[in-house]
Amino acid sequence: MLGAGSWGTTFGKILADGGSQVTMWARRDDVATQIRERHRNSEYLPNIALPASMTATSDLRHAVSGADVVFVSVPSQTLRPLLADVKPHLKTTTIVVSLMKGVEKGTGLRMSQVIAEALEIAPERIAVASGPNLAVEIAREQPTAAVVSSVSLETAQKVARRARNGYFRSFVNTDVTGTEFGGVLKNLIAVAIGIVDGVGYGENTKASIITRGLVEMTDFAVAHGAQPETLSGLAGLGDLIATCQSPLSRNNTAGRLLGEGYSLTAVTKQMQQTAEGLASVAPVLELAKKIGVDMPIVEQVSRVVAGTLEPRDIAPHLTTDESDTPQGERTQDDREDDGRGAVRGAFKRALDQFRNGGRRPRRD
Ligand SMILES: NC(=O)C1=CN([C@@H]2O[C@H](COP(=O)(O)OP(=O)(O)OC[C@H]3O[C@@H](n4cnc5c(N)ncnc54)[C@H](OP(=O)(O)O)[C@@H]3O)[C@@H](O)[C@H]2O)C=CC1
Numbered sequence: 001m002l003g004a005g006s007w008g009t010t011f012g013k014i015l016a017d018g019g020s021q022v023t024m025w026a027r028r029d030d031v032a033t034q035i036r037e038r039h040r041n042s043e044y045l046p047n048i049a050l051p052a053s054m055t056a057t058s059d060l061r062h063a064v065s066g067a068d069v070v071f072v073s074v075p076s077q078t079l080r081p082l083l084a085d086v087k088p089h090l091k092t093t094t095i096v097v098s099l100m101k102g103v104e105k106g107t108g109l110r111m112s113q114v115i116a117e118a119l120e121i122a123p124e125r126i127a128v129a130s131g132p133n134l135a136v137e138i139a140r141e142q143p144t145a146a147v148v149s150s151v152s153l154e155t156a157q158k159v160a161r162r163a164r165n166g167y168f169r170s171f172v173n174t175d176v177t178g179t180e181f182g183g184v185l186k187n188l189i190a191v192a193i194g195i196v197d198g199v200g201y202g203e204n205t206k207a208s209i210i211t212r213g214l215v216e217m218t219d220f221a222v223a224h225g226a227q228p229e230t231l232s233g234l235a236g237l238g239d240l241i242a243t244c245q246s247p248l249s250r251n252n253t254a255g256r257l258l259g260e261g262y263s264l265t266a267v268t269k270q271m272q273q274t275a276e277g278l279a280s281v282a283p284v285l286e287l288a289k290k291i292g293v294d295m296p297i298v299e300q301v302s303r304v305v306a307g308t309l310e311p312r313d314i315a316p317h318l319t320t321d322e323s324d325t326p327q328g329e330r331t332q333d334d335r336e337d338d339g340r341g342a343v344r345g346a347f348k349r350a351l352d353q354f355r356n357g358g359r360r361p362r363r364d
């Protein structure tokens with residue numbers, strides 16, 4: 001496991017509790033020593049006892065060279081330089097799994113794409129894991145589920161079998177794009193929810209933003225080739241609910257501080273852990289522009305983050321920019337599914353299948 005922060009350490013515990021032999025890599029020797037000798041990571045997971053079988057090192061070569069599967073959980077913007085150091089030590093058969101929920105600034109690449117490019121390995125050797133997975137709850141062994149995705153179903157299953165135990169259940173799918181974008185985009189909606197919380201708006205505002213946020217997430221991901229069902233599953237809706245409603249979420253917390261009037265610089269200083277949403281706003285908007293998808297919520301989050309929109313003026317789900325909208329498109333824009341019908345289509349297909357008594361292939 002590369003990265004011994006809150007999620008890396010928790011996922012290491014999931015794997016060890018599922019019977020795997022886990023070696024954590026921490027860039028700081030004191031963190032590695034504490035995990036190895038005291039079975040604790042007090043900075044990130046206070047009061048959590050880690051499995052005695054879990055070991056740790058700050059020597060990257062030692063961590064990577066014998067591994068069958070390498071999991072990566074560092075801030076997204078630091079992935080590429082880390083992989084440059086990993087590459088010489090990786091076996092030719094090793095599977096690499098991203099646990100991260102961000103896109104790379106500058107390139108707009110998803111983490112699985114950065115892994116493929118930087119390590120020069122085939123997509124069949126890459127998987128991603130995502131879902132409603134607030135680290136601290138899972139470290140306390142509260143039951144939850146996730147999705148492991150790879151273009152190779154066999155790879156996804158291999159990884160999912162390891163990431164399963166009495167409190168953690170991994171499902172599989174082959175929609176890597178949808179699974180990764182679900183995790184990236186829910187962070188941005190969670191920042192929006194944090195902002196309205198900080199301002200002091202109530203449940204109606206938040207429910208509207210969450211619902212419209214899911215449409216925005218689905219439109220964006222489907223335009224990039226994702227399956228709409230993925231966005232209404234654990235890696236989309238599931239994670240959206242968990243992140244938007246939990247004070248444990250760092251993205252939600254960052255949004256709340258912005259809503260309370262703190263500047264981005266002040267928020268970043270206060271956050272001791274990774275809030276991926278703040279770094280993903282710009283690259284996601286660039287990708288949306290390129291592919292022609294409207295993202296009014298993310299757009300307004302970006303303006304609040306930049307300090308050009310008062311947090312109390314955030315109401316992205318209510319805005320209608322009449323002057324910029326050609327008359328002919330008005331009715332389409334005002335339809336709840338923006339005329340694309342991605343979410344509605346997914347639910348309709350599920351309902352049809354239910355009515356026909358047919359069983360859907362197991363995805364997530
Ligand atoms: N926490 C959660 O609940 C979940 C997080 N995730 C995702 O997991 C990823 C990691 O998040 P999380 O573990 O929470 O973040 P944390 O901030 O808790 O930990 C980050 C880890 O990365 C290390 N790190 C930071 N910079 C570098 C670098 N330049 N090179 C190598 N290692 C570095 C840190 O080391 P150091 O301590 O020395 O700074 C630390 O071990 C994110 O993409 C996040 O979205 C996904 C699901 C749940």
Ligand SMILES: O=C(CO)COP(=O)(O)O
Binds near residue numbers: 101135239243
């Ligand atoms: O991804 C997460 C929950 O699934 C963690 O969310 P935060 O990064 O906002 O804490």
